[in-house]
Amino acid sequence: MRLERFRGRDMASVYRDVCLTLGDDAMIAHSRVVRDGRQTFIEVVAVDAREVARFRKQLTPAAAPVFAPVGVRRDRPYVVALVGPTGGGKTLTAQKLATHNAAFGASRAGLLALDPDRSGTFERLVRFADAHDLDVEVVHDQKSIRTAQRRLAACDVIIVDTPGCAPRSPRAAWRAMLREIKPDETHLVFPATTRFDLATHIREDARSLGVSHALLTKIDEVPNDANLAMIASALSLPARWITDGQLAGTDLRSAAPMIINAFDVAPDEQVVFA
Ligand SMILES: Nc1nc2c(ncn2[C@@H]2O[C@H](COP(=O)(O)OP(=O)(O)OP(=O)(O)O)[C@@H](O)[C@H]2O)c(=O)[nH]1
Ligand SMILES: [Mg+2]
CATH class of the missing domain: 3.40.50.300 (P-loop containing nucleotide triphosphate hydrolases)
Structure with a gap:
């Protein structure tokens, strides 16, 4: 499953990038605030929702x-x-x-x-x-x-x-x-x-x-x-x-x-x- 990392000044702009790249139903796996010197930015790791769905299907039957x-x-x-x-x-x-x-x-x-x-x-x-x-x-x-x-x-x-x-x-x-x-x-x-x-x-x-x-x-x-x-x-x-x-x-x-x-x-x- 492909994880993509996005960075920006605020959550709204990062989320816009996520949706443009991975679609509106992209799933956010992780988000954090990063402080680099005086700058602060938001980092989001997101996954295409269809990939997550495929991954879950793979998990459930295999778990038995x-x-x-x-x-x-x-x-x-x-x-x-x-x-x-x-x-x-x-x-x-x-x-x-x-x-x-x-x-x-x-x-x-x-x-x-x-x-x-x-x-x-x-x-x-x-x-x-x-x-x-x-x-x-x-x-x-x-x-x-x-x-x-x-x-x-x-x-x-x-x-x-x-x-x-x-x-x-x-x-x-x-x-x-x-x-x-x-x-x-x-x-x-x-x-x-x-x-x-x-x-x-x-x-x-x-x-x-x-x-x-x-x-x-x-x-x-x-x-x-x-x-x-x-x-x-x-x-x-x-x-x-x-x-x-x-x-x-x-x-x-x-x-x-x-x-x-x-x-x-x-x-x-x-x-x-x-
Ligand atoms: N907390 C925790 N410790 C674990 C778990 N599984 C293994 N450990 C610990 O991890 C350490 C290494 O475990 P091993 O089973 O010897 O690991 P290994 O992969 O066989 O190690 P090598 O054969 O040396 O490559 C031991 O101290 C285990 O008790 C777990 O699920 N939780
Ligand atoms: Mg061993």
Whole structure:
């Protein structure tokens, strides 16, 4: 979804520009008063209303935690992979998805971690899996993937956790491992605390990983909904879940109501100093 930024001396003139460019029913995602030295001006970020409508349609059906008709056995587990920037919440979200009712209900979930660097960062995940009686595999190279998949074959769903992905290290070995796994869904795990203008950049990088969904984390850490709405629109990907806390057992929710609500209350006034 294309976000456009408008600036002017007063709200009336900025709004006129918005309507001329995006039409009368343009939606204002964000507005603020900017003080630059002695000058004060109004800045508005707006979106074409038709684009918002399209975006909402994309959100609502995708939000239902449906991955296969209940009770129908697939010939192989459904695979959901989590990728995204370092420290974004992938591992904690993997734990939540494996255990939270809002994710896969009573289905049997298994965990698969890709760790070609033998970083040991997935020990927490393994301890969590052991404590919750979940199947877990940590693979260090491509040739071990098949074996891990065989061991997890009795699961209904496999959640794949990956190392933090910095946009400038595209050749990381786990990317080839992920391609080999061919996930059914790949969620870009993206903290809502990130500046929204980085979202498009990170999404571009994630495109090569075949990202199909956005999964916004750390919603509990953002003071208002404007950034959430803007990140969601900048990523412009279907979303099933969001996370809003550090407790694996509780802090996972359906994305659609949160994000739609964020759009509805997004326009907020704030004063910043340029
Ligand atoms: N407040 C809050 N903290 C979260 C949320 N999700 C994750 N965190 C915290 O964010 C930090 C990083 O979480 P991880 O799950 O380790 O992130 P990661 O993406 O796996 O990190 P790397 O594997 O190092 O890239 C931890 O302190 C988590 O508790 C959330 O929804 N809300
Ligand atoms: Mg991790």
